Amino acid sequence: MKCIQCGTDNTLKDRTEHLGSCKNCQHRFAFEPTQMPAVKVTDPMFAKAIADLSANNSLFYTPKQLLYFLDRRLRSKASMSKAGLIFLYFFVTGFFSLLIGGFLSDSLNFSLIPWVAIVVSTLYVYLLYRSSRAVRATAKQRRASAESLIVVGVIILVAGIIISITIESFLFCAFSIVLGMMTIYLGRLQNRQSEFSQEFLIGQSDLAEWLMRWQDINGSIAQLLPPPNEQATPITISPEISTYSFDRLVVCDTAAIAQLLIANNFHFENNCAILSITGYPQSIFDTTMQMLRRNPDLKVYVFHDCSPRGVGLIHRLSNSERWFQNSNVLMIDVGLLPRQIRAAQGMFIQSSAESAQAAKQLSDEVRNSLSTADLQWLEAGNFVELESFSPQRLIQVLNRGIAGTQELGSGESDGFLLIGDRGYAYTDSFG
Template sequence: MKCIQCGTDNTLKDRTDNNGCCKNCHHRFVFEPTSMTGVRFTDPFFAKAIADISANHTLFFTPKQLFYLLDKRLRSKNKFAVGYLLLFLIVISFFVFGALAIAVIILVFLFNDIHFMNRSYSQRQKSAKYLGIGGIITLVLGSSLSLYFTSYHSFAGSIIIGCLAIYLGTRELEQSHNQSQKFLINDSQFQGWLTSWIGVNKRIDKILPLPQEQSTPITINPDVTAYSFDRLVVCDHDAVAQMLIANNFHFENNCAILSITGYPQNIFDTTMQMLRRNPDLKVYAFHDCSAKGINLLHHLRNSPEWFRDSDIIIIDVGLLPSQILAARRGMFIQASPELAEAAKQLPLEVRSSLSKVELDWLEAGNFVELESFSPQKLIQILNRGIINSQALDAEDSSLILVGDSDNSMYAVQSFG
């Protein structure tokens, strides 16, 4: 394992002889993969994850964004290890039981992979496809070879196993409701890793603390409050608003950034007064793809704290179910019974703006969090939404009208 301080490669013996420290610079290693249970990784692996999520330490990020990235990469490493185990079992089975046993092991592995919730929906669908193909190969090739060698037991086994694999694979491909997945790691593990890393390396560059409510109003120069903003971004989570503000998105785009709960609380009232001075203001709703997130646009339009009785333009940048369904690959889809019930309680105006497929997706409890994307990706999406909104009347606009045309509410058709 290489030392992140000086780059010296240290073997297990080197690390043991130096009490877990680098043999060259004596910097302590945080993680020892040989003593870790479950997932295993090294200090360079963790350091690279921090560098990547922060775009080489140039962007602030939330702890949950780092959590998502670590989970994704550790799942890839775990898949690689399982592949070696499968190869080992195949080799042993070939010498002990023969070719049919190999087919059984591969098909059982694929069937188990289909129901492994740590894998994404697209990965499970791919395994289901391979299971069906494997069943066809077993059925055709296995039965042919069995007849050639006059092995009737193998012939019967090939028919049964092949047909069963084809049935199970096809059935899974036809089922589209179970799109969610689960994390490989948990929050307590993650918090322990952060604590250990900071204990040795003193800090993590660009990681944000949890947003704190700042209820004491601050005094703003009257010369500043006399002006307004061209745009407002409203997020459904304080952490996302905090991340955008920390990365100076508001300065670079002449926009205010608030969360639906009023974060930052100490400037909320003043900011809203400034915003209402601009009759050409455009508002961008930025939210999770969930029943609660989808309701953000409706809340902004109908809440007296926001823009009720106003004709300003509100644009839904996402996440929308249509965007997730169109670009499912790479999306971390989860499921929640509470959000399934919330989807059934959505206002009629919101429900009427969604297709049946989108409603079914939401009512299954599915959701995708904004924080599953990197800061760089979220900033790119917001920038693109702002650029697209500058030509609402253009024929090539990627914005579509949502709900009643008198409400001036739009949604972006694609996310990234």
């Protein structure tokens, strides 16, 4: 492992001899991967993750975004493509069939190679099936496993029939057909799931411990945001400033996302107010709302998770006295919606009974605004958090949402904020 301070490569022996410090500069290592049981993290990897997530230390991020980011990095190391899985099947089956089958055939004077191949194939199919159901694997990995099951099933079916004719064994043919058909069935069953819910490889408590260790050795991480302070300690804003208003408002469904946008100067770049549905920042909430009410042409952008709470956010704003009840203010949904998740791949979908319950309790008005497929998706307990995206991606998406609706809403062809998108818009979508 390389020292992040001087770049010297330290072997395990070096690290052990120097009591966990660099042999060159004595800088302590925060992590010792050989002593980490499940997930192994190295100092350079952690440092790179922090730098990448913050776009070279230019953006603030939440601890949960770091959790998602590390999780993605750690998973991607262990993932294998569909082609890789099929190649592995050929290799494993061929190798063990020839090795074990060949050895036993010599001893028994009877060719066991096809039968060993069937046994090895059965085991491989079982492992693939497990992989396609593993909630701690990436959706991409699970999809690759499911698709590989179908291909492997076809291979077993075709090869089994050919071999059974060659060795003139009805029993082998029957086994091959049953295994092949079953494998194809399982593959199709898993593949029919348009999305795969996932679990974190690392727990929040693990990350908290890592961060404590890291910051103890390397100093605090400037771009890591603390938990949002949701205490309503009133702050006086100069009346001179509160006389004015904002061009627009962004309402988030969590204080963490509102805090993230403020920290990254989104309000400055877009002349907008940023509030969360929970009232964050509580200390200036009332003043900000007063300022917003001074703008008769206010546009409200609603930025939310793909969850029952998120999809109902506009409904809550429209029916809350504290927000925009009896107001004609234009509200634009720029948050995550089930149809976007279903259309996209590689999203970190989670699932919980609480979310399923919340989806079933959505008001009729919200339910009517969703398609049947969207409702089914939510009622299955699925949800996707905005924090699963990097701060850079979230800001890009929100920028694009605002720019797009500026054009649509005003009927102008101004499109000032869109300047520069031509030919460079490939990152600006949740997809």
